[in-house]
Amino acid sequence: AQKITQTQPGMFVQEKEAVTLDCTYDTSDPSYGLFWYKQPSSGEMIFLIYQGSYDQQNATEGRYSLNFQKARKSANLVISASQLGDSAMYFCAMRDPLAGTALIFGKGTTLSVSS
Amino acid sequence: NAGVTQTPKFRVLKTGQSMTLLCAQDMNHEYMYWYRQDPGMGLRLIHYSVGEGTTAKGEVPDGYNVSRLKKQNFLLGLESAAPSQTSVYFCASSYGTRTGAADYGYTFGSGTRLTVV
Numbered sequence: 001a002q003k004i005t006q007t008q009p010g011m012f013v014q015e016k017e018a019v020t021l022d023c024t025y026d027t028s029d030p031s032y033g034l035f036w037y038k039q040p041s042s043g044e045m046i047f048l049i050y051q052g053s054y055d056q057q058n059a060t061e062g063r064y065s066l067n068f069q070k071a072r073k074s075a076n077l078v079i080s081a082s083q084l085g086d087s088a089m090y091f092c093a094m095r096d097p098l099a100g101t102a103l104i105f106g107k108g109t110t111l112s113v114s115s
Numbered sequence: 116n117a118g119v120t121q122t123p124k125f126r127v128l129k130t131g132q133s134m135t136l137l138c139a140q141d142m143n144h145e146y147m148y149w150y151r152q153d154p155g156m157g158l159r160l161i162h163y164s165v166g167e168g169t170t171a172k173g174e175v176p177d178g179y180n181v182s183r184l185k186k187q188n189f190l191l192g193l194e195s196a197a198p199s200q201t202s203v204y205f206c207a208s209s210y211g212t213r214t215g216a217a218d219y220g221y222t223f224g225s226g227t228r229l230t231v232v
Contacts, residue, residue, distance in 0.1 A: 009155075035221070045205065045223040091157060095219070099173060100165040101209065102148050103221060105157040 002027045002096045006106035013082045013113055020067070021077040021109045023092030032094060034075040035103060036066070039089040048090075051075055082113045117141050121206050121224035128196045128231045136191040136227050138206030144220065145211040147189040148173075149181060151202040152226075158205060164189055165211070196231045203228050 003026040013019040025034065032053045038046040051059045051066045059066040067076040079086055089110050093103040119140045128134055138147065146165050150158040160173030162181040170181045178200060180192045189208075193200060206224040 006157075043203065043226050045207075047221065096160075099160060100146050100148070100163045100171065101211070101219060102146075102160050102163050102173065103158075103207070104160065104174075105150075107155060107157040 001098070002029070002032075002094050002104050004092050004094055004104055004106035006092055006109050008109045009107075010110045010112065013111065015084060015113060015115050016081050018078060018080045019082055019111065021079070021090050021092075021111065023075045023077065023106060025073050025075060025092070025094055027073075027094065029097060034066070034068070035093040035095075036064070036075075036077045037091045037093060037105075038086075039091065039108075040085075041088070045091075049077070079111075082111075084113050084115060087111060087113045119206055119208055119222050119224040121204075121227050123227060124225065125228050126230070128193075128229065130197060130231060132196050133192070133194050134196065134229075135193075136204055136206075136229075138189045138191070138208075138224060140187055140189075140208040140222065142208065142220065142222060143186070144208035144222070145186075146209045147183065148207045148209075149179070149189065149191045150205045150207065151175065151200075152205060153202050161191065161204075196229075198231045201229060201231045 005024045034051045036048040049061045065078045089108045091108045092106045096104045148163045149161040164183040167186045204227045209219040209221045
């Protein structure tokens with residue numbers, strides 16, 4: 001069964017610094033996709049970035065990049081030049097093909113950015 | 116605006132009461148999902164549907180029932196609410212099988228905060 005593990009309950013970073021949020025996964029599926037979502041205090045789920053298992057290059061979206069290490073089964077989110085507005089909960093997720101392609105989520109990491 | 120709409124946004128129930136949460140999407144998505152979010156637990160899948168008239172159990176289905184009589188709607192029911200069902204509930208929808216990148220179009224509703232006293 002698919003499993004997502006986020007081992008950092010909370011992370012603290014200063015503005016303009018880079019931060020890495022860890023995510024490891026477990027799957028026996030040769031084809032899979034990994035997602036990162038941001039949940040600010042207002043509660044909505046905001047899609048950030050996606051990495052497909054067969055993608056040749058690491059995904060990037062603006063200040064977000066995904067450090068994808070397939071052999072280690074890790075898909076860490078890197079946020080460059082942190083901003084105060086980046087303070088939020090961050091979730092790593094993976095499609096579960098056995099559940100109608102529902103996303104399964106890790107427990108999340110709370111990121112706090114200070115000035 | 117296109118998207119996923121959840122009603123109600125907030126609700127307080129007494130133990131033993133029943134209620135139905137409504138999820139509606141206007142993107143013609145085949146698949147729909149109900150999640151609950153509890154502190155420190157992330158989002159956990161309650162039930163899901165891969166098409167009109169079909170439903171299936173997710174990770175935490177006990178105490179909930181669902182129905183999908185119309186493609187655009189997915190209802191989550193609590194027959195006899197318990198304090199353990201105090202949570203934030205999210206509905207989501209997506210396209211069916213796709214190949215390639217993030218084109219499943221996962222879209223989340225804004226959530227329903229339910230308190231059972």
